[in-house]
Amino acid sequence: MSAGDARGRLPASLTLVGAGRMGAAMLNGWLAAGLDPRRATIVEPQPSEAVRGLCAARGIALNPAEAAAAAVLVVAIKPQGFAEAARALDRMIGSDTVVLSILAGKTVADLKVRLRSARAVVRAMPNLPASIGRGATGAVASPEVTEDQRAAVDALLAANGLVEWVGAEDEIDAVTAVSGSGPAYVFLLVEALEAAGVAAGLSPAVAARLARATVSGAGALLDASDLPAAELRRNVTSPGGTTAAALDVLMRADGLAPLLHEAVAAAKRRAGALAG
Incomplete structure (x- = not known):
């Protein structure tokens, strides 16, 4: 609206x-x-x-x-x-x-x-x-x-x-865990991407600017597109390319998805504990 x-x-x-x-x-x-x-x-x-x-x-x-x-x-x-x-x-x-x-x-x-x-x-x-x-x-x-x-x-x-x-109403604790706390997860992603860039050889200033622009730009693209996030991911992932190599790490059994599941579950439990 x-x-x-x-x-x-x-x-x-x-x-x-x-x-x-x-x-x-x-x-x-x-x-x-x-x-x-x-x-x-x-x-x-x-x-x-x-x-x-x-x-x-x-x-x-x-x-x-x-x-x-x-x-x-x-x-x-x-x-x-x-x-x-x-x-x-x-x-x-x-x-x-x-x-x-x-x-x-x-x-x-x-x-x-x-x-x-x-x-x-x-x-x-x-x-x-x-x-x-x-x-x-x-x-x-x-x-x-x-x-x-x-x-x-x-x-x-x-x-x-x-x-x-x-x-x-019991869905509100899940909302709190996903979108209420969610911006902090994204900011942490930027921090982690910056640190990884420095470890890969970039200066801290360059790594910070690239990480920030990459995450904000990806968010803007997601907002402007009607495609599901999974399809956008596939569209920028060439078989055997650099993105695919990185995603092989992030999408493994102990990768990003289970960590986010655990993080959202912890936030939801804390939201419930604040009741009363």
């Missing part, structure tokens, strides 16, 4: 609790998509200079004495701080408020136990590329979420990139 598509469906009012890196990134996307800054409220005990400046420049209420109930309450604090903040959050929920939580590991049931006023809840997991409008977010709605509420939340999430609504 483009920013233009999202504009007509954005909520009439919004309160964002937690304007750290992810919260602030999402806010920028919402404003770019047409969210009325006069109907937005930010609650952040330690706002960065960038957040302070944005609120001052756009007329966004920052840390009011009392935040009125909004159409959407976005909870973007760290999961470990949720229990302590819950009572204050509960006072921000009205009868028509939908709670949008991006807290890793906190289930809809967890949220409703702590937020006694919450009925309609959407649990979502975005990722860091949302900061440039290229995020990937998985979301699931509780049964109480109305069509209009889901549309408003979808518009907010789509302002920051791809949105995938999953059918069952």
